[in-house]
Amino acid sequence: MEENKVPNVKEVYGTVAKTYAQFRPRYPPHLFSFLSSLTPRHHLAWDVGTGTGQAAIELSKYYTRVVGTDTSEGQIQHAEQHPNISYAVTAQSVTDQQLHSIVGPESSVDLVTVATAVHWFDLDKFYAQVKHVLKKPGGVIAVWAYWKPIVDPAVDAVFERFLSRFYPFSHPAWKLLLEDYESLPFPFAQVEGIKMEIEEQRTFDEYMGYFRTRHALVGREEILKEFSAEVEAAWGAPLHVTKAVKFPLCFKIGKV
Template sequence: MGDSVQLFSIRSEDYAQFRPTYPDSLFRWLAEQCAQPRCALDIAAGSGQATLPLLAHFDTVLACDASPDQLISGRTWQSAQRFAARAEQLPLRDGLADLIVVAQALHWFATPAFFSEATRALNPNGLFCAWCYSLLRIDPAVDAVIARLHGETLRGYWPQGRASVDAGYRDIQVPFETIEPPDFAIEALWNLPQLLGYLRTWSAVRQWQQAHGKDPVTQLEPELASLWGDPDRQRRVRWPLHFLAGYPGR
């Protein structure tokens, strides 16, 4: 866990700026699955991409992260209550949460100890929902360049657990019966500088840069620019979401 904390503490501001936002429909659906939407807990909250949308649907929203740097980033957290803690050691009373979410982070700590702790913190009818997204989709030509960066240039530089993300969490076994949420996806309209900024938030990009003393994204810029055309032109970007969800206490 320490390695993941270090990776995402270094560029918390960039991470918050360039990471895409989740669809509002996802958070409405999550609230609808809770008989009493009183308390939601976002574990490994990062800079709050999943925390803030929950505020519209729950009386109390808690944001937990092992990295204090993420929790004190420049983002306005509104009424969300933040605390630093390991996912496997939550300083919360039994049965407090009606909902626990883990957005793009379960692969760091998908252990029996964590699932036991999450079950303890959930009320008996509480919903657990983790999700992830892997490679974005724009168009076949741009997608091929990004896939080459991800799978060839950066091979061996991804942190442990990334394979689970690329597998859509299908390789993670959970100790409860899962449910299948509706099809949700992240969508955005981005220009080329926004795409490049996002690619530079990849943890493997930073690791490769440290090893080679240059930026692998900069090396791809001419090719991407040729495919993109006007760099200010906005294109639709899409990331399908993959879920592990269920009611551990039932």
């Protein structure tokens, strides 16, 4: 990979789909019970940028039908299966007619979710399609994301030092993540006051596995090697011993 080239996001996530499914953190179950409490009906949920189906599989516990879409065929091939989930690979320029055939017609969707992906989207077009398919009244859109793992002061200090090494290879859209979606355009009546985080027990290898799924670091073996060596020195315990790793979530939740 060229040293100064920002990778194509769709291609990157297709090539690391198996690693993505293994090492990306799992969203807390209470997130989905909360989202389901916001919609008066529970017929249809659309999970956009579904990846390997982490959100879709949880939504299937609350909604009669879930549709998960993604532009990456590699991600969809590794998606978790469930009888009431249907997955589809869509073009970035999916038309309204195609959307109707894959997801549903106008005013048919109870909940639209985007888990750690909306920053990649053509927002104007996406939001127009969301307003078209969400039920009126009562339809809800929820977008959320994580990016920063928190372990302890020693490990976190290594991560902070290496952020400047990661950033030059990041897609410009990653800036929205660094700002915790504060600057993300969101033309919906917002539901305020949502605070949640992911917490998992991870070994050193599992912590580093997460970074092998970050688009800016795929193929950057020298940076990963240096980062890994410094994290190992800071881990402060046998590498097979787990530590609590927290991923704060940032949210935008709204209604039409």
